[in-house]
Every structure is written in C-alpha cells, then in structure tokens.
Amino acid sequence: MPERLLEVRALDAHYGDFQALFGVSMTLAAGEVAAVIGANGAGKSTLLRCIAGAMRLRADAIVFDGEPVGDQPAHAMVARGVALVPEGRRLFPSLTVEENLQIGGQLGRPGPWNLKRVYELFPILAERRHQPAPSLSGGQQQMVAIGRALMSNPRLLLCDEISLGLAPIVIRDIYAQLPRIVAEGISLIIVEQDIVQALKTARQVTCLQEGRVSLQGDASTLTREKISAAYFGV
Numbered sequence: 001m002p003e004r005l006l007e008v009r010a011l012d013a014h015y016g017d018f019q020a021l022f023g024v025s026m027t028l029a030a031g032e033v034a035a036v037i038g039a040n041g042a043g044k045s046t047l048l049r050c051i052a053g054a055m056r057l058r059a060d061a062i063v064f065d066g067e068p069v070g071d072q073p074a075h076a077m078v079a080r081g082v083a084l085v086p087e088g089r090r091l092f093p094s095l096t097v098e099e100n101l102q103i104g105g106q107l108g109r110p111g112p113w114n115l116k117r118v119y120e121l122f123p124i125l126a127e128r129r130h131q132p133a134p135s136l137s138g139g140q141q142q143m144v145a146i147g148r149a150l151m152s153n154p155r156l157l158l159c160d161e162i163s164l165g166l167a168p169i170v171i172r173d174i175y176a177q178l179p180r181i182v183a184e185g186i187s188l189i190i191v192e193q194d195i196v197q198a199l200k201t202a203r204q205v206t207c208l209q210e211g212r213v214s215l216q217g218d219a220s221t222l223t224r225e226k227i228s229a230a231y232f233g234v
Contacts, residue, residue, distance in 0.1 A: 003030040005187050006051070006156060007063040011070075013046050013055055020046040021211045028156070028204075033178070033188045035202035035219070037195060038231060042208040044191040045087055048158045051189070052084040053077035064156070079107055081155035085162060087191075089145040091133040098129040100144050104151030111153025112184050118147040121177055139170030146174070150181065157181065160191045175201060195227050207231055 006028040013021035021043045028034050036044050049055050050070075051062055057070035064080060072080075083104075091100050101118055119126035122143040128136060133144060142162055149157055163171040178201065182188055192198045198205055199219050207215040207230040215222070215230030 004028075005030045005032075005065060008047070008051065009061055009063065011047070011050060011057065011061045013043070013050050013057065019211065021050070024206075024208070024211075024213055026204075026206050026213075026216065028187055028189065030155075030187055031182060031185055032204065033182060033190070033202045034204045034206065035190045035192050035198035036206050036208060037192050037198050037227065038208035038214075039193070041210075043211040044208055045160050046211075047208070048084060048160050048189065048191055051077075051156075052082055052158055054084075078152055078154075079109070081109065081153070082158065083149035083152045083154035083156070084158045085142075085145050085149045085160060087160040087164065089141050091141055091144055091148075093132070093134045095133060096130050097125055097133055097136065097144055100133050101125075101147050101151055104148035105153075107152060109153040113150040113153050115151075118150055121150075121180060122147060137170075139166050139174065142166065142170075142174060154186060156187045156189070158189050158191075161193070162190065163192065163194060163197065171197070195224055195231065199224065199227070 004027055008024060008026045011021055011024040024047060036047060038044050050057055053072050053074040053076060059068040059071040061070035101115060124140055125143055125147060133141060162174060190201060202219050205219050205222055206213060207227055209230060215227060
C-alpha cells in the first residue's frame with residue numbers, strides 16, 4: 001500500500017459567519033492524483049486553501065505526512081512541501097518569467113526541480129524567460145504558475161482550475177505534462193469543473209456540492225452520469 005500523505009478530517013471552513021465547507025474528508029496517498037470537482041461556489045477552492053494553510057483551522061483537520069497541520073500558516077506548509085497553483089495564476093506583473101519562477105525556489109527545499117527542469121517541462125518559457133509575465137498568453141502564464149510552484153520542490157501540488165479560460169489545445173498540452181510531474185514522486189490534487197478531464201487524469205474523485213461531499217470514489221468505478229448527478233445535486 002502506498003504511504004498515506006494527506007488526510008482531510010471532517011473539515012469545516014468559514015469566511016466570517018459564512019460556512020463554506022461542512023465535514024469534508026478525503027485521503028491522498030504518496031504519488032497519487034486526485035480530482036475535486038463541482039460547480040462554482042461548491043467549496044473546491046476553499047478546500048485547497050485549507051490544505052495550503054491559507055485558512056486557520058483546528059490542528060487535526062489537516063494531517064500531512066502523519067502530522068496535524070491544520071493550524072499551520074501558508075509559509076510553513078510550503079516549507080513542509082505543499083505548493084498551490086492558485087486560480088487566476090496570480091503572477092507578479094512587474095517581474096519577468098524567470099524572476100517569477102525564481103520566487104518559487106526561495107526556501108531552497110531540496111529536490112529535482114530547478115530552472116533547467118522547468119524549462120525542459122515547458123520549453124516555451126525558456127524562450128520567453130526575459131519577458132514580463134503579463135506579456136505571455138494565458139496558457140503560457142499558467143505554465144509559469146505551475147513552474148513557480150514546482151520550484152519549491154513540493155511533495156503535494158495543488159492545482160486550482162488550471163484549465164479555466166484556456167483553449168482546448170492549451171489544456172491538452174498542460175495536462176500532457178502532469179504525468180512527468182507525478183513521476184518525480186509528487187502527489188497531485190486538481191480542482192476541475194470538466195468531468196471528462198477529471199476522470200481521465202485522476203485515480204480518485206471527490207465531488208463537492210454546496211460545501212459537502214456529494215460523491216467520492218475511485219475514478220475507474222465512477223461513471224460520468226453518477227458524477228453529473230452529484231455535481232448538480234439531482
């Protein structure tokens with residue numbers, strides 16, 4: 001059995017008086033790919049933010065590598081090996097492509113990922129390394145955001161809506177590189193609205209509906225129809 005890397009235990013999450021997640025639980029093994037799907041407002045991004053340390057929780061709500069870390073801040077989670085590719089990319093607009101990538105490696109965690117490896121993964125970034133990040137296409141900016149996260153040499157990579165707003169051919173090219181990332185021993189959680197893409201990519205799927213788990217299981221046992229019903233709450 002693969003080593004269990006992540007456990008989310010009966011997670012509740014709030015924004016002030018508004019509760020965004022209700023008792024969400026999931027597990028992830030080392031080297032495994034999981035997809036979290038659901039409509040807008042289902043709580044998908046909130047779940048990733050919780051895992052990444054962007055929201056303060058009870059300590060045992062998130063267990064990473066056997067240790068309760070729910071009360072740890074984001075910088076501590078990066079140091080432990082958790083990296084988030086946020087929705088909307090959130091690159092630094094005043095910096096070049098290479099400078100954005102270098103920011104991801106500031107903590108100096110040991111591992112296989114460096115500028116050379118990121119440029120091998122996304123060769124177009126090597127060509128554009130000295131350009132301002134905002135001058136790139138949306139797909140190229142997404143590559144920079146993924147590369148920046150990889151530069152921290154994570155054990156767990158969280159990808160929030162990496163296909164949102166991109167052309168199908170660009171989505172295909174980005175998803176084609178994910179197996180190379182996982183092959184380095186990285187576990188992966190992808191937030192995705194595309195049911196077909198989620199089933200093709202992930203080994204396990206968690207569907208959220210209004211902040212609650214509406215369906216969960218091995219991707220090989222879930223049909224598109226079952227997920228659609230859980231997705232839309234019908």
